[in-house]
Amino acid sequence: MTPLSTYHAVAARLQAEIRSGELAPGSKLPSERQLCERLGVSRVNARDAMHYLEGQGLIYRLNRRGWYVAPSVFIYDPTRSHSIRDEAQAHGRHLHTELLSARQETPPQAVVSLLQLAPREAVAAISRRRAVDGRWVLLELCYFRNDAFPRLLEEDLTGSLTALARQRYGYQHRELVVRIASSPLSEQQAQHLHVRDGSPALRLEREVLVDGRCVAVEREYWLHDAIEMQLRGHT
Amino acid sequence: MTPLSTYHAVAARLQAEIRSGELAPGSKLPSERQLCERLGVSRVNARDAMHYLEGQGLIYRLNRRGWYVAPSVFIYDPTRSHSIRDEAQAHGRHLHTELLSARQETPPQAVVSLLQLAPREAVAAISRRRAVDGRWVLLELCYFRNDAFPRLLEEDLTGSLTALARQRYGYQHRELVVRIASSPLSEQQAQHLHVRDGSPALRLEREVLVDGRCVAVEREYWLHDAIEMQLRGHT
DNA sequence: CAGTGGTCTAGACCACTAC
DNA sequence: TAGTGGTCTAGACCACTGC
Numbered sequence: 001m002t003p004l005s006t007y008h009a010v011a012a013r014l015q016a017e018i019r020s021g022e023l024a025p026g027s028k029l030p031s032e033r034q035l036c037e038r039l040g041v042s043r044v045n046a047r048d049a050m051h052y053l054e055g056q057g058l059i060y061r062l063n064r065r066g067w068y069v070a071p072s073v074f075i076y077d078p079t080r081s082h083s084i085r086d087e088a089q090a091h092g093r094h095l096h097t098e099l100l101s102a103r104q105e106t107p108p109q110a111v112v113s114l115l116q117l118a119p120r121e122a123v124a125a126i127s128r129r130r131a132v133d134g135r136w137v138l139l140e141l142c143y144f145r146n147d148a149f150p151r152l153l154e155e156d157l158t159g160s161l162t163a164l165a166r167q168r169y170g171y172q173h174r175e176l177v178v179r180i181a182s183s184p185l186s187e188q189q190a191q192h193l194h195v196r197d198g199s200p201a202l203r204l205e206r207e208v209l210v211d212g213r214c215v216a217v218e219r220e221y222w223l224h225d226a227i228e229m230q231l232r233g234h235t
Numbered sequence: 236m237t238p239l240s241t242y243h244a245v246a247a248r249l250q251a252e253i254r255s256g257e258l259a260p261g262s263k264l265p266s267e268r269q270l271c272e273r274l275g276v277s278r279v280n281a282r283d284a285m286h287y288l289e290g291q292g293l294i295y296r297l298n299r300r301g302w303y304v305a306p307s308v309f310i311y312d313p314t315r316s317h318s319i320r321d322e323a324q325a326h327g328r329h330l331h332t333e334l335l336s337a338r339q340e341t342p343p344q345a346v347v348s349l350l351q352l353a354p355r356e357a358v359a360a361i362s363r364r365r366a367v368d369g370r371w372v373l374l375e376l377c378y379f380r381n382d383a384f385p386r387l388l389e390e391d392l393t394g395s396l397t398a399l400a401r402q403r404y405g406y407q408h409r410e411l412v413v414r415i416a417s418s419p420l421s422e423q424q425a426q427h428l429h430v431r432d433g434s435p436a437l438r439l440e441r442e443v444l445v446d447g448r449c450v451a452v453e454r455e456y457w458l459h460d461a462i463e464m465q466l467r468g469h470t
Numbered sequence: 471c472a473g474t475g476g477t478c479t480a481g482a483c484c485a486c487t488a489c
Numbered sequence: 490t491a492g493t494g495g496t497c498t499a500g501a502c503c504a505c506t507g508c
Contacts, residue, residue, distance in 0.1 A: 031475080042497060055419050055435060057417070065474070065505090065506065065507085162470075166470075178466050180415060180463070180464040181463040182460060196475095200290060200417070228416040230415075232410065234314075235409050267494065268492090276479090277481090279477085297487095297494095298494080299486050299494050301487095301494075
């Protein structure tokens, strides 16, 4: 095989194999050392190609496990007009939710401010991770004021929390403030999704207001290549 | 100076200097080779530290020019409730706009579909770049149907296009469909912002509907570490 | 335990920027 | 032209995963 002397060439070759379907979405790429040998390049070169394709959203890695072909993005309305599970079904994709923890705790300082909590006041804190078609792509960290959501932790927390708020607690009309930014994952967050510390993610923060008062804060971290947000507005 | 043998240590040291204010926002970091020598590490190690901090949004690079300390993010409402210039002023930041091109052209296929154009129908295409506090952070590519925006290219295109639509063309009520995703910059896009091909960006696509008909498509590419989007919704 | 990616060294040359 | 980051080689050892 003729050596491909630049990482762009290596990337282009892999890209062609992905687009042609030779490498199917979700399948594992050859190991870095195999690629070096097969393409006649150094390992740094091969790795640079991988990082480039990762940036393009064409491949992703599971920490120390290998590189995989990325599936198509998941389209999602961050203002929660529809349930995320319904959205997944509508696009023919499988959504899996796992509860990581649910307990009383004092949240991070930024959340304390938003919820206007007393200094050491605790809230119901729920963290979950979600997989689309078998890949962990979303980490959720939600904080609920106890006075607005009494005995929340005794409920079933594996389904839609939005539906729970509406049906169990009767919050029909909610105002939202949504913030979206690029954000790297912390070590702990990354571990839950099986990716590297610092992996790029989209961070979505939802401030839930009922009668002008903030009763809950929800934070979502989506792997950057897994999601497209779509919403409606007007002027 | 004691050698810092891992890139995490190198990154931590730089991070401390940035947080302490020794390295001020916008200022240039020492060159990679200077850092290698000063800290007693190899250049790969130093570069890995830079890439790590870049991912954290703490520093950014101008292509082949050097590394700089990143300023704080710019907060912005993508549904355009307010003019971006007003938002900038409200946060005490300086916004500069440069018109890159304004001409009739046939847009990319995806835009043709959204605007429901005839096969080779042209639209008014406007591209601009914008700087916040002197750093180019935003590239805009806008496409306007000629029948909805006649003689648009003869107007002043350096100000708010939203205001122009409202005042000159009388579009008071507009529905928007907004899509937000992570996206790497193409070579050409990257050049306009003086960054590397493939740099991570947030892509914002705005579909402007008047009476249920799509009359304009606006695409924005923001450098990933420069922006936080904030919007309001309700259920 | 074998295989993977993650980290690291000590060099080298190239393309481009700023002056 | 000097200095920058961008690319590349040919190795090495480590930490972790999966069997």
